[in-house]
Amino acid sequence: MTTSRPRLTPADMRGMWAFVPACATADATSWKAESTVDVEALAALVDRLINDGVDGIVTTGSAGEGHTLTTDEFQVLGKTAVEAAGGRVPVFLGVSMLHTRESIARARLAAACGADGIMSGPPMYLPQSMENALQYYRDLSEAVPDTAIMIYQNPHAFRITLTPAVFAQVAQVRNIIAVKQTSMEIFNVIGSIKAAKDNMAVLVLDQLMYPAMMFGAAGAWSIDVCLGPWPSLSLRDACEKQDWEEAARIADQMQAPFTTLGLTMEEFQAFQAPWWKTAVDVAGYGRAGPARPPFVHVPPHVTESAQRYARQWIGLAEKYRILRDGGLVSAQIPDESS
C-alpha cells in the first residue's frame, strides 16, 4: 500500500497536467509481445516533467494508448507512474473500457496501483445517449467512491459530446472533480466551465489556456510538455498571474507549429498515438517508443508531420527554457517564427 493522500478536491486540479505516452519497448509493434511497457523511459519522463514543474500526471488516454495495453501492462504502467511521481503531484490513470463493469474493474486496479484518480470517457462501441453516459459516471463513482474522477470529454473517440447540462449533473457527484476538455471550440469550453461552477475543474488544451483561464478554466492538459514543457509552463504562469497580454503572446507562438500539421483533423485523430510518440522521440525530452497493434502502420506523411512539428516545438521549447532560466519574459526575446 502506498502512502494515502488526502482526497483531492476541484481546487487541487489546477495548473499544467502532463499527459504522458505509454512508453514502449522496441518490440511493442508485434502482437506476440507480452510485456511492452518501457518502465525506465516512463519513470524518467515522469520524473523529469515533475522536476521541471508540471502540476499533475495523467496516463492512458487516446494518445496514451489506454486502449492497446493488456491488463497486466496497464498495472505495470500505473505502478511505474505512481512510483516515479512519488507523491509530489497527483497521478490519474486513464480508464475507458468497452462497458461499465470493465471500466470499474480497471478503476479498481488503478486505485490499487496507488493512483489519486482516474480519467474516464463513456464506452464507445456504440454512440451513447446522454442518459446512459450519465448513468455510466454515476455507476463508476459509486463503485470507486474513494477515487477522484476526471471526465474525459473526447467526442472523436467516445462518439458523444457531453453537454453543459450533463456536466452540471455529474459535477454534483462527490468524487467527480474535473473534466478534460478535448474540444478546441472556446464556446463549448465556456459552456462546460459555467456548468461545472466550483464543483468541477475544467482542464483545456494547453494552447487554449488563453483565453480559457480568463473565463474560469482551472488549468490545462498537455502532451506538448513531453516534448519540452517550458512554453506550456510559461503560459500557465502568465495565466495564473492574469497577465493576459503575455499569455496571448505565448499562446500564439504555441499554436504556430500546429498550423503546419499538413494533415486533416481526421488523419491527425486516427494516427494520434504514433504521431505523438514520433514527436516525443524526435524532440528527445523523453523516449516514447513505437505504438502498439493495431496502430503499427503509419503513412510516411503522418510521420513527417510529427517530425516537422517536433522540430518546431524544440525551437520554441529551447527559447522558453532559456527565458525561464534567466527569469525573463517572452517579449524580451525576438520571435524567430514571425
Add this chain to the structure above:
Amino acid sequence: MKGPSITAADINGIVGIVPTPATEDASRWDVEHTVALDETARMVDMVVAGGTDVLLTNGTFGECATLTADELYAFVDTVVQTVAGRIPVFAGATTLNTRDTVTRARKLASLGVDGLFLGRPMWLPLDEHQLVQYYRDVAEAVPDMALIVYDNPGAFKGKISSRAYSELATIPQIVAAKHIGLLLGGGAFIEDQKAVGDRIRLLPLENDWHYAAQLFPDLVTACWSGNVVCGSAPLVALRTAIAARNWEEAEAIAGQLEWALEPLFPDGNFELFMRYSIQIDNAEFEAAGLIRPGPTRPPYHHAPERVLESGRECGRRWRALHDRYSLDTADLALQI
C-alpha cells in the same frame, strides 16, 4: 498448421446471429454473472432446429462490448455444447486491441468454436493497412480458426473499403464477411463482391439477399439475419426461393420481411437507432415471444419508451410472419 476446416464454400443459407440472454439483474454494474445459460441452451437449440445454417454470436446486440471475458466464455461454452457439431459456430472476439482479441480467440478455440465473428478495435478508426494487419495478426495467432469479418461502419468507425477487401481475400482463414448489404451500402456490395470473388462469402442483409443473389447467383449463396430468434420460418422460405432462383417468390418474401422491419429505426432515424440499437433489438426479441432475452447490460440499458416500442413492433410483426410461414409449411407437409 492445418488451417481451418471450413472454407467460403461451406458458408451457405442462413447465417443467424443470436443475442446473449441475460439474468434479471444484468443491468446492474455490481453483478458478475449475467448470462442466463439455460435460456441460452434453449435459444440455440431452437435456432438450430429452425433451420439456421451457420451460427454467429456476440456481435453488437450479442453484447460483445458489455460482457466480461468470463461471461463470454461461459456463454460460448454453452452454445458449442448445445449445437454439438450440427452447424458451424463463430463466436465474437472483438475488443479494443489486437492482443486482447488474440487472448480471447485462443480461449474460444479451446472451447471448440469453428471460428470467430470478428470486428475491429474502434477507439480510433483504423486505416486500410492497420485494418488488414489486424486480421492478418489474428489469423496468424489462431491459424486453425475460420474468420467471419464483421463490417459494421457504425460500430467500427468506417466501412471496409473494396481495396481492403481485396487484401483480406488473400488471408486464407477469412471465409465470409457480414456486409451492410445493398440498400444501406449502395454500390459498395457490388465493388466488394468483385474484390473478393469466391474467396470470401459476402453476406448481405436478409431482405437484400435476393438483389445480390440475382447479380451474383453463384457467389451470394448466404445472407445474415439478426432475426432468427424471432422465428426462422420466413427465412427458410426465402432460402428455398433463392436456392431455386425463384426471384419473384424471393422478392415477395423479402417485401414481407421489410414490412416487419420497417419500424426498426425510430422515426426512420438511423442515428437514433444506433444510439439505442442493443436495447431496440432486445425489445424486438422479447416482443416476438420465442425467447426471454432479459435486460441489456450497462451502459446500454436505458432507452426511451417510444424507441423501445419501435423494436417491439418489429418483433410482433416478425412473429406474425413466422407463424404464417410455419402454418404454410405444416399445410405443405400434410398435403405430401
